[in-house]
Amino acid sequence: MTQNNAYPISSESLTSTLEFPRAVPAVRLPDFNRDVFCILGLPFDRVNLADAGRITRAAVERRQRCFLSTPNLNFAIACMEDEQFRLSVIQSDLSVADGMPLIWIARATGLPINERVAGSSLFQSLRHAVLPAGAQPMRIYFFGGPPGVAQTASEKLNASPSAMTAVGFDSPGFGTIEEMSDADTLDRINTSGADFLVVALGAKKGQAWIQHNLSRLRVPLVSHLGAVVNFVAGTVSRAPVWAQKTGLEWLWRIKEEPKLWRRYWADGVGLLTLLVDKIIPLALAARRGRPDISHFDAAVMQVHEDGGDCVMTLSGALGEPNIVRLRDVLPAAARSGRPMVLDCSGLSHIDSAALASLMLLYGACRAAGRPWAVLGINPGVRRQFELHCAQYLLQALA
Structure with missing residues (x-):
């Protein structure tokens, strides 16, 4: 009612x-x-x-x-x-x-x-x-x-x-x-x-x-x-x-709303699984340190149109040290009405900050109904996407 x-x-x-x-x-x-x-x-x-x-x-x-x-x-x-x-x-x-x-x-x-x-x-x-x-x-x-x-x-x-x-x-x-x-x-x-x-x-x-x-x-x-x-x-x-x-x-929430215990139980089991599969490996990787600053300085981030596609070329290391440069090229990619292609054949490293910014571009492309594809991901970088639970960004969308 x-x-x-x-x-x-x-x-x-x-x-x-x-x-x-x-x-x-x-x-x-x-x-x-x-x-x-x-x-x-x-x-x-x-x-x-x-x-x-x-x-x-x-x-x-x-x-x-x-x-x-x-x-x-x-x-x-x-x-x-x-x-x-x-x-x-x-x-x-x-x-x-x-x-x-x-x-x-x-x-x-x-x-x-x-x-x-x-x-x-x-x-x-x-x-x-x-x-x-x-x-x-x-x-x-x-x-x-x-x-x-x-x-x-x-x-x-x-x-x-x-x-x-x-x-x-x-x-x-x-x-x-x-x-x-x-x-x-x-x-x-x-x-x-x-x-x-x-x-x-x-x-x-x-x-x-x-x-x-x-x-x-x-x-x-x-x-x-x-x-x-x-x-x-x-x-x-x-x-x-x-x-x-x-x-x-x-x-406290369970005390107030006892029916919530099933949700919190499932959350606890899910968190334990994530700890083993994603969080601990990611934490260990973070403690090993990120690439030398020269890899971030030498990174390439360019947007151009090629054969009817909007192509964003990403190479080197992407992350907090050069995130401003990445943010600067994303609006041009978002404004294009063409299918979005990320050429990552030269990409060697990507961190949480760069992934989150790419998610904003992904969301804009989905809102506009634009096809999305990521090319040239090497196994090491793919693993970085997976540990951040961002592997969906690698799936091609028509």
């Missing part, structure tokens, strides 16, 4: 000055200047909680699209088997590590991502921010959650002063993505004037619903934050800070 309402704003001054935003463009090139790193086959931005707060607030202020993804370990493992789920993260505008196991993996493999940014923590940070004089609260629309929970969350959010106000909610039930994407539903969201659409449909379904509707939404900030609606409504209590920081939040 569907429940919805355009939730009344309690502040008369806000109601009188509310202007519904213009449409937010959904199709555009990725920001190749993002400081991203690959963990378990997904790109993660090197940001802390304060950084994520600044980025999301700026998106709201500028009416600039920001599709925020918050992968945790369960999310990352599921993405390995689900191409579309993985693509939803790759095509996000901001991807933060919402899980201590991901931080531990980053530390073990020498990556500079050292702070967990939980979606619920980010929401709370935005909620309790100090508003500048004359600034309006961020307008929130809750979409999803168990029956009645989105309404309760809206009421509780508006019951006390904060930097947020609820302007609408929907409890769409358990229909298909298409059934939850009818014109009336999207019109309610768009005409609410919301700044931040909080989706709670289950991670896979929520990400898929966002991707399905992003081009029709006029809300600048959109994210699937499944637990947030329950936390705000008070139907589920969030773990204490000590549990969040020590990686024991899963025990």
Whole structure:
């Protein structure tokens, strides 16, 4: 059963000055200047909680699209088997590590991502921010959650002063993505004037619903934050800070929602497998050191058109020492409408930073329906792709 309402704003001054935003463009090139790193086959931005707060607030202020993804370990493992789920993260505008196991993996493999940014923590940070004089609260629309929970969350959010106000909610039930994407539903969201659409449909379904509707939404900030609606409504209590920081939040979540034990058990088994197959070998490789800086200095990164294809030639060592050079050539490759071919016959080394940047290009090509192929990968470099769980980048797509 569907429940919805355009939730009344309690502040008369806000109601009188509310202007519904213009449409937010959904199709555009990725920001190749993002400081991203690959963990378990997904790109993660090197940001802390304060950084994520600044980025999301700026998106709201500028009416600039920001599709925020918050992968945790369960999310990352599921993405390995689900191409579309993985693509939803790759095509996000901001991807933060919402899980201590991901931080531990980053530390073990020498990556500079050292702070967990939980979606619920980010929401709370935005909620309790100090508003500048004359600034309006961020307008929130809750979409999803168990029956009645989105309404309760809206009421509780508006019951006390904060930097947020609820302007609408929907409890769409358990229909298909298409059934939850009818014109009336999207019109309610768009005409609410919301700044931040909080989706709670289950991670896979929520990400898929966002991707399905992003081009029709006029809300600048959109994210699937499944637990947030329950936390705000008070139907589920969030773990204490000590549990969040020590990686024991899963025990608290099981206490609050016993049915989650199966998910966490599967995550634990999956993590053990990844430790043996990927993480430990990658950590050992990181400790052996990367190539000499001369290999990065001599690297070649060029884009040209050849026989109807857009060809990007990559040779030498690619990674953090020359990542700026790689980022500089990616926009030209993304703007081309031709099939994308990566010639890696001269590539000798690739690290997490370079892989994550290539993922952004891959996501742009997939969004544009462009064929993708990688040529000339030697066994050593192929192994590097595999250890980073990024071997899907090597698969040719028509």
